[in-house]
Amino acid sequence: MVDFARVMERMRDERDARLAGMEPAEREAEIRRVAIIAEREARASATEAPIVATFERSEHVAKPVAPVRRPMALGLRALPVPRQPDSVAMEPEVVKVWTADLKVRIEARENADGSEREVIRFLGGPTGHEAYHLDDGFIRLLTDEDELRARPRWYICAGTTGRWDACWVEPSAIEAYLRERRPELFPEAAASPRAPGG
Secondary structure (H helix, E strand, C coil): CCCHHHHHHHHHHHHHHHHHHCCHHHHHHHHHHHHHHHHHHHHHHHHHHHEEEEEEEEEEEEEEEECCCCEEEEEEEEECCCCCCCCEEEEEEEEEEEEEEEEEEEEEEEECCCCCCEEEECCCCCCCEEEEEEEHHHHHHHHHHHHHHHHEEEEEEEEEEECCEEEEEHHHHHHHHHHHHHHHHHHHHHHHCCCCCC
């Protein structure tokens, strides 16, 4: 079993040794960089909330395939194809479904040009990297009635049979979270002025 307290202690010791070996200017730059990361993490942690997700595990299951039967043309008469042995095909099948609490939060990510953008990230998902840009396209897909009828579940991970579990969250839960944390993302909220003192 991993002793995470010991791992963290070793990492702190390595960091302190690395800082001690740096020139003063390098040390100051590294301390600023770490402070920026810590401040960004604190902002993201302040937006954290629980959200319920449904997981689906699928595996390949052998299923019989009916043999192909078609007439074989030979001259003027048709002969039946000799019977092929029954074969099987490996098809995906959902073998387990369960719900679990994840955490959702809004994080700042840095673009290549140094500007920041926000993403919504789901912590505790199948891969650990489930995140989406918070932009107009995301909000449109999340709130559009036709989209929701066609796709009533928001898959944060589509899953890979036998490897990654599929995972989905109710779109209404994501929308409620974002309306609370980032109401300015929704056009009707931005269009309506706030009441004085509200």
